[in-house]
Amino acid sequence: MTRMPQGLPLLGEVASEAEAVDKAPLVLAGVLLSLVVVYIASKLGGELSRLLNLPPVLGELVGGVVVGTSALNLLVFPESGATVADSTLMPVLQWIGGGLSLEAIAPIFDTQSEVISVLAELGVIILLFEIGLESDLRELTKVGYQAAVVAVIGVVAPFAAGTAGLIAIFHTPTIPAIFAGAALTATSIGITSKVLSELGHLKSREGQIIVGAAVIDDVLGIIVLAVVASLAKTGEVDVTNVVYLIISASAFLLGAIFLGKFFNKAFLTIADKLQTRGQLIIPALVFAFLMAFLANAIHLEAILGAFAAGLVLDETDKRKELDQQVIPIADILVPVFFVSVGAKADLSVLNPAVPANREGLVIAAFLLIVAIIGKVITGWGVFGQPGINRLAIGIGMVPRGEVGLVFAGIGSASGVLDKPLEAAIIIMVIFTTFLAPPLLRVAFRDQEAEDAVPATDAVSET
Amino acid sequence: MTRMPQGLPLLGEVASEAEAVDKAPLVLAGVLLSLVVVYIASKLGGELSRLLNLPPVLGELVGGVVVGTSALNLLVFPESGATVADSTLMPVLQWIGGGLSLEAIAPIFDTQSEVISVLAELGVIILLFEIGLESDLRELTKVGYQAAVVAVIGVVAPFAAGTAGLIAIFHTPTIPAIFAGAALTATSIGITSKVLSELGHLKSREGQIIVGAAVIDDVLGIIVLAVVASLAKTGEVDVTNVVYLIISASAFLLGAIFLGKFFNKAFLTIADKLQTRGQLIIPALVFAFLMAFLANAIHLEAILGAFAAGLVLDETDKRKELDQQVIPIADILVPVFFVSVGAKADLSVLNPAVPANREGLVIAAFLLIVAIIGKVITGWGVFGQPGINRLAIGIGMVPRGEVGLVFAGIGSASGVLDKPLEAAIIIMVIFTTFLAPPLLRVAFRDQEAEDAVPATDAVSET
Numbered sequence: 001m002t003r004m005p006q007g008l009p010l011l012g013e014v015a016s017e018a019e020a021v022d023k024a025p026l027v028l029a030g031v032l033l034s035l036v037v038v039y040i041a042s043k044l045g046g047e048l049s050r051l052l053n054l055p056p057v058l059g060e061l062v063g064g065v066v067v068g069t070s071a072l073n074l075l076v077f078p079e080s081g082a083t084v085a086d087s088t089l090m091p092v093l094q095w096i097g098g099g100l101s102l103e104a105i106a107p108i109f110d111t112q113s114e115v116i117s118v119l120a121e122l123g124v125i126i127l128l129f130e131i132g133l134e135s136d137l138r139e140l141t142k143v144g145y146q147a148a149v150v151a152v153i154g155v156v157a158p159f160a161a162g163t164a165g166l167i168a169i170f171h172t173p174t175i176p177a178i179f180a181g182a183a184l185t186a187t188s189i190g191i192t193s194k195v196l197s198e199l200g201h202l203k204s205r206e207g208q209i210i211v212g213a214a215v216i217d218d219v220l221g222i223i224v225l226a227v228v229a230s231l232a233k234t235g236e237v238d239v240t241n242v243v244y245l246i247i248s249a250s251a252f253l254l255g256a257i258f259l260g261k262f263f264n265k266a267f268l269t270i271a272d273k274l275q276t277r278g279q280l281i282i283p284a285l286v287f288a289f290l291m292a293f294l295a296n297a298i299h300l301e302a303i304l305g306a307f308a309a310g311l312v313l314d315e316t317d318k319r320k321e322l323d324q325q326v327i328p329i330a331d332i333l334v335p336v337f338f339v340s341v342g343a344k345a346d347l348s349v350l351n352p353a354v355p356a357n358r359e360g361l362v363i364a365a366f367l368l369i370v371a372i373i374g375k376v377i378t379g380w381g382v383f384g385q386p387g388i389n390r391l392a393i394g395i396g397m398v399p400r401g402e403v404g405l406v407f408a409g410i411g412s413a414s415g416v417l418d419k420p421l422e423a424a425i426i427i428m429v430i431f432t433t434f435l436a437p438p439l440l441r442v443a444f445r446d447q448e449a450e451d452a453v454p455a456t457d458a459v460s461e462t
Numbered sequence: 463m464t465r466m467p468q469g470l471p472l473l474g475e476v477a478s479e480a481e482a483v484d485k486a487p488l489v490l491a492g493v494l495l496s497l498v499v500v501y502i503a504s505k506l507g508g509e510l511s512r513l514l515n516l517p518p519v520l521g522e523l524v525g526g527v528v529v530g531t532s533a534l535n536l537l538v539f540p541e542s543g544a545t546v547a548d549s550t551l552m553p554v555l556q557w558i559g560g561g562l563s564l565e566a567i568a569p570i571f572d573t574q575s576e577v578i579s580v581l582a583e584l585g586v587i588i589l590l591f592e593i594g595l596e597s598d599l600r601e602l603t604k605v606g607y608q609a610a611v612v613a614v615i616g617v618v619a620p621f622a623a624g625t626a627g628l629i630a631i632f633h634t635p636t637i638p639a640i641f642a643g644a645a646l647t648a649t650s651i652g653i654t655s656k657v658l659s660e661l662g663h664l665k666s667r668e669g670q671i672i673v674g675a676a677v678i679d680d681v682l683g684i685i686v687l688a689v690v691a692s693l694a695k696t697g698e699v700d701v702t703n704v705v706y707l708i709i710s711a712s713a714f715l716l717g718a719i720f721l722g723k724f725f726n727k728a729f730l731t732i733a734d735k736l737q738t739r740g741q742l743i744i745p746a747l748v749f750a751f752l753m754a755f756l757a758n759a760i761h762l763e764a765i766l767g768a769f770a771a772g773l774v775l776d777e778t779d780k781r782k783e784l785d786q787q788v789i790p791i792a793d794i795l796v797p798v799f800f801v802s803v804g805a806k807a808d809l810s811v812l813n814p815a816v817p818a819n820r821e822g823l824v825i826a827a828f829l830l831i832v833a834i835i836g837k838v839i840t841g842w843g844v845f846g847q848p849g850i851n852r853l854a855i856g857i858g859m860v861p862r863g864e865v866g867l868v869f870a871g872i873g874s875a876s877g878v879l880d881k882p883l884e885a886a887i888i889i890m891v892i893f894t895t896f897l898a899p900p901l902l903r904v905a906f907r908d909q910e911a912e913d914a915v916p917a918t919d920a921v922s923e924t
Binding site for chain 2: 024025027028029031032033035036039040042043046047050056079096111114115117118121122125273274275276277278281282283285286289290292293296297302325326327328329331332335
C-alpha cells in the first residue's frame with residue numbers, strides 16, 4: 001500500500017498486483033493498440049490513395065511511414081534498431097501499468113513488436129496464398145520461359161551495372177560494391193502482386209509474367225544473398241551452399257506443382273468429410289502453412305511455399321468458396337505487412353542537412369537510375385508475345401520493398417557497408433517501392449487507351 | 463567452413479549464416495508449425511466429438527490436451543511452467559537451424575510461445591465479438607435482472623460452500639481456503655457461449671440468460687480475484703481497489719451500451735464512405751480492438767470490451783455482411799484459444815500413483831461436487847420466466863475453463879496454495895470444463911423432447 005504514483009493511485013495499486021502475476025495483459029494491450037494504429041494508418045492511407053487515383057497499397061505504405069520510425073514512432077521495431085525509448089506507444093502502456101519504468105516496459109515492447117512482426121509475416125504469407133489462388137497454374141506455366149528470361153535479366157543487368165558503376169565512378173571497394181549490386185536485384189513480389197491485383201491486371205498475360213518472374217526473382221535473390229553473405233563473411237563464395245540452394249529451390253517449386261494434383265485430391269476428400277466450422281479454410285491453411293514452413297525449413301522464403309499452395313488449390317472446384325473465405329483473413333492480416341514495411345523505412349536518410357547523407361544521396365541517385373533502368377529493360381526480354389505491354393512488365397519488376405530492406409539490414413549487420421552506401425541502398429529501396437505503383441497504373445492505363453483503338457491483339461482477360 | 467554437424471552439413475552451413483542475421487525465420491517456422499498442430503488437433507478433436515454427438519468445442523479441448531503438456535508436448539507454454547526442453551516441437555527447429563543448442567533455441571521457444579498465446583487471446587476476443595454480434599442487446603437487457611441473480615448466486619454459493627467446507631472438513635487454513643473458494647466462482651464465458659452457439663441455443667431465452675450471467679460473472683470474478691490477491695499478498699483487503707474495479711466495470715459496460723447508438727452511427731458512416739478492401743471488417747475490428755484495449759486498460763478483461771463492441775454493432779443493418787466476414791476470421795483464430803486451454807491443462811495431477819496427488823484427489827472430489835451443485839442451483843434463481851429450462855441454465859454456468867486456470871496459476875505463483883490444494887483446483891477446473899458441454903447438450907435435448915409434446919410456452923427462437 002506504499003507505492004502511490006501521482007495522478008493514478010488506483011491504477012498503480014491494481015498494476016502492482018497484476019505485475020507479480022504476468023506481463024501477458026500488457027503485451028496484449030500493446031498488440032491491440034498497435035493493430036488499431038496499423039488499421040487506421042492503412043485505411044486512411046489506402047482511401048486517400050484511392051481518391052488520388054493511385055493504388056491503395058501505396059497509401060498503406062505511406063500510412064506506415066507516417067506512424068513509423070520516420071514520423072510518429074507509434075510503430076517501431078527493435079530489429080530495425082529502435083529501442084523502447086523510441087516508441088511513442090509505450091508511454092501509454094507504462095501509464096496503464098501504473099507508472100512502469102522504461103526498463104520494466106522493455107521486455108513488453110520487445111514481445112509486442114515480435115508479435116506484430118510475426119503477424120506481418122503471416123500477412124504476406126496469406127497475401128501470397130491469395131495471389132496463388134488467383135493465379136492460374138496453366139497460364140503461369142505457359143509464360144514460364146518468358147518469366148524466367150525477365151527474372152534473369154532483372155538480376156544480371158542491375159547487378160552488373162550497379163557493381164561496375166560503383167567501382168568505376170565512386171571507387172567503392174569490391175565487396176561493398178558487390179553487396180550494393182546484389183541489393184539491386186531484388187523484386188518485391190508482395191507489393192507488385194498487390195498492385196496488379198488492385199489494378200485488375202493480375203490475370204492478364206503481363207500480370208502472370210510479372211508474378212512468375214517475381215517468384216523466380218525471389219529464388220534468385222535468395223541465392224544471390226547467400227553468395228554475397230558468404231563473400232562478406234569469409235571473402236570467398238561457398239559453392240556447396242549455392243548448389244544446395246539452387247537444387248532445393250527448384251525441387252521445391254517443381255515438386256509442389258507436380259504433386260499438386262495429389263494434394264488437390266487429398267484436400268478435397270478432407271474438406272468434403274469435415275462437418276464442423278472451418279471445414280474448408282482450416283485444411284487450406286494447414287496446407288498453406290505447412291508449405292510455407294517447408295519452404296522456410298529449406299531456407300527458401302516462406303511466401304514461396306504459400307504461393308505454391310495457393311497455385312495448387314486454385315485447381316479445385318471449391319476455389320470460389322475458398323477465395324471468399326480467404327478475403328476477410330487477408331483483409332485483416334495483409335495491412336499489418338504493408339504498414340510495417342512503411343514503418344520500417346527510415347526517411348531521415350533523405351535529409352540533405354545531415355552531411356553524411358549528402359554523399360549517400362549522390363550514390364542513391366546513381367543506384368536509383370540503375371535500379372529503374374535495370375528492371376524496366378526486362379520487359380523487352382519477353383519473346384514470342386507480340387503486342388505485350390513491355391513497359392508494364394518492366395515497371396512491375398521495379399519495387400524492391402521488403403526484400404530490398406532485408407539486403408540493407410544484412411549489409412548493415414555484417415559491417416560491410418559504410419554509412420553513405422547503406423543510406424543510398426535504403427533510399428533506392430524506398431523510391432523504387434513508392435514509384436512503382438503509380439507508374440504501373442500509368443503503364444497499364446496507356447495500354448487501355450491503346451486497346452480502345454481497334455488493335456491486332458488485345459490482352460487476354462480470362 | 464569448420465562447423466559440420468553430422469548428417470546435415472549443408473543445412474548447417476546455411477544456418478550459420480542465417481543465424482548471424484536474425485532469429486525471425488525460426489520464430490516464424492515455430493509459429494507456422496504450432497498453428498498446423500493447433501489446426502490438426504482442433505479438427506480431429508472437433509470432428510470426432512461431432513461423430514460422438516458431442517459439442518465440437520469439447521473435442522478441440524481434448525485435442526489440445528493430446529498435443530499439450532499432458533501427452534505429446536507439441537504445444538507447451540513457459541507461463542504454465544514448461545521449458546524449452548519440454549517441447550517436442552523444438553528439436554525440429556533445432557534441426558532446421560542446423561543443430562542449434564537448447565540454449566540457442568530457448569529465446570525462439572519463448573517468442574513463438576508468446577506469439578501463440580497472443581493469437582489465442584485474439585481468438586477469444588474475436589469469439590466474444592462474434593458472440594456479441596449474435597446476441598441481441600434488447601433480449602439481453604430484458605433478461606438482465608435474471609442474469610444478475612444467476613451470476614450472484616453462482617459466485618456466492620460455491621464460494622461460501624467451498625471455503626467453509628475446506629475449513630470444516632479438511633482443516634485448510636483460512637487464506638488458502640478462501641483462495642480455493644474464489645476459484646470456484648469462475649465461469650468460462652468462452653466455452654459456455656461456444657457450446658451454446660454450437661447447440662443453436664445462443665439466442666434462446668436460456669442462452670441469453672447464461673451469456674448475460676457469464677458476462678456479469680466475469681466482472682464479479684475480476685473483483686473476487688482482486689480481493690483474494692490482495693488478501694494473499696498483504697493479509698488484508700484493499701478496499702479502494704475493489705471499489706475502483708466495481709465502478710470502472712459498471713461504467714464501462716453501461717457506458718458502452720448507452721453510447722452504442724452513437725458508435726453505431728459513426729461506424730456506419732465510416733463503413734459507407736470507405737471504398738478499398740476491408741471497408742467493413744477493418745472499422746469493425748478497430749472498434750472491437752479499441753474496446754478490448756480499453757477494458758484491458760482499466761484492468762477488466764479484454765474479452766468484455768470485445769463482447770460489448772459486438773453487442774453494439776449488432777444493431778446496425780450491415781450486421782449480416784459483417785457476420786459473414788467475421789466467420790472465417792473466427793474459424794482460424796478461435797481454435798488457437800481452445801486448443802491452448804486444453805494444452806495447458808496438466809492431467810498428470812490425476813495420477814493416483816503419485817502419493818501427493820491422492821490427498822489432492824480427495825479434495826478435488828469435494829471441490830468438484832461444490833463446483834457443480836453451486837452453479838447448477840443458479841438456474842432456480844431465475845424468476846418470472848415460467849417454463850424456462852432451469853437445469854440448462856445451471857449447467858451452462860458450470861465450466862471454469864481458462865478463468866479457473868488463471869486462478870490456479872495466480873495461487874501457484876503467490877505461494878498461497880500447497881501442492882494438493884493446487885492440484886485439486888486444477889482437477890476441478892478440468893472436470894467442470896469437460897463435463898459441461900455434453901451435459902448441456904443433454905439438458906437441452908430433454909427440453910426439445912418436452913417441447914415436442916404440446917407445451918404452454920416454447921423457447922423463443924427469434
